[in-house]
Amino acid sequence: MTRVQNEGGPPHDWLLQAVDIEDSCRSLSVGGLASDLGMLVSGSSNVQPVFGRLIEFARRKQGLTIERLAERADIDLEAIVEIETQDRVVPEVRTVYQLAQVLKLPPGRLMEVAGLATPKPEVSRAALRFAARSEPTNQLSRDEREALEEFVKVLAESSDGV
Amino acid sequence: MSSETIRIQRRSDGVDIEATLLDGMAPQDFVVVGNEWAAERSMVMQELLKSAVPRNQWPQSLHWDWRRKAPELTLLEASGFGVICERQWQGVMLTKTASYTARLDLDKGKPLVYIDFLEVAPWNWIIPEIDRAGRFRALGSVLFWRAVKQSEEEGFRGRVGLHALPQAEPFYEKACGMTSLGRDVAKQDLLYMELSGQQAAKLLKKGKTQ
Structure with a gap:
């Protein structure tokens, strides 16, 4: 379980759910034209x-x-x-x-x-x-x-x- | 520049350790990120080649170079966010506040925070085929949440837009509750996704976005 405990961190219940899905993804990367990737x-x-x-x-x-x-x-x-x-x-x-x-x-x-x-x-x-x-x-x-x-x-x- | 202390989990022992979520990265920080991550990218590529992992299973941001994005940070609308832990950048995000407006019917034309680039450090990638389990968890979630928070701070009611790489689509749709608005020819067919003000309010206050 991952917690972000600080003044303004993500809501705990949301984070618990999000992290599990995050772990199941090969990449979380956002943005970039395919030409930047060289492989899309x-x-x-x-x-x-x-x-x-x-x-x-x-x-x-x-x-x-x-x-x-x-x-x-x-x-x-x-x-x-x-x-x-x-x-x-x-x-x-x-x-x-x-x-x-x-x-x-x-x-x-x-x-x-x-x-x-x-x-x-x-x-x-x-x-x-x-x-x-x-x-x-x-x-x-x-x-x-x-x-x-x-x-x-x-x-x-x-x-x-x- | 501002920062806040957060805690992220180290996978090797499950211990939550202190990290810094930084707002206001400078262009030279992106150069450092590019340099620090380049060697690890190269190692990952060599391991993938050695293990004959099919190319369609390679992390799709394997070839990125944050040094090339450094000039973007000089733009007035651009902001850089990063998580530092154990004296290394663990995840980085570049957002913009003027280049895009909302496309969802309910919010059409309204300003939003556009996540131009987001990536976690290569040593945090999970690649079972080459026995890579990732060093720290939750970095993508923390950075996405920070973009929603930035949108709220800007008065954009938490609206966020982004073009996700195919491997990342499930995360932004299922975990973040974003709405898919179809592939964008202008962005070489990447999927455009958006978080409405209403969805953001749920994420920020109640946790669950759907």
Whole structure:
């Protein structure tokens, strides 16, 4: 039993009830956008789920291991594994920017693909085409390479330099 | 800044020990919280990975960083509350008084205290899969009650609003008696919940909220 005995503490009977329910919850946390959590889903974007695959393909195209990419981009290894393996992870802005630098992708458009900014219609369409044509494998197939190049081309063309 | 002495239970021996509930945390306090909790978060994550606990069972605030919230405390409408025990921050809350108004029909448009962020220290989390039983109890309840009290002090009749993380929804609904007003697209589908003035009066005076 937990008591808060002071001049203005919570009512004892309420606290007794509340604490038992509190103990049964995995978390009591309030607030924070999913992007702050890095692990909650956003249901509002159909672009963001392809972000992980885009990063994976761009990395493989450059012949980088995940470890090497993490090192070059100065990002935690765990963050990249999470991005590549978990659908709908919303990464931090810095992470996306660093990945864009190393993988030579337009940062502004990559933010859209990552779900951190509202995507332009052409980016949404290109992302859907990319998702439809790509499947994760060890080696990029010719078709996947073409899909990746086409997607990156749209990102570059629609980029306004950010 | 003001503070009051409370007593919270230490789980290891069931003893109620003295703690301080502080009102008026400074931005640098959030930096300290961020620093103190970061190492423990990392340990929790490593244990979860090692034990192959499915990601949907991980504490959903595992990645938070209170240092990033420090600038928020410079806002006039923002207040920081925290519980200190054994010289460590055991739970922290950031509230705002101007960003949101009540959405419940009966109180629509009236001011309320919005809990922007609330979290208890990672060493107080209960995670049976990795044998973590939590060090202290009742911190979430105490902080929520403090928000209701702040609302009363502000003349908001105890009205409180918040967006709960999915794992925390049962606590705010069942223990705190809040009303769920649906998922909020503007907050990436987190559930918005509100405590009316009437519900707050029950909580503050009679204890039970339903």
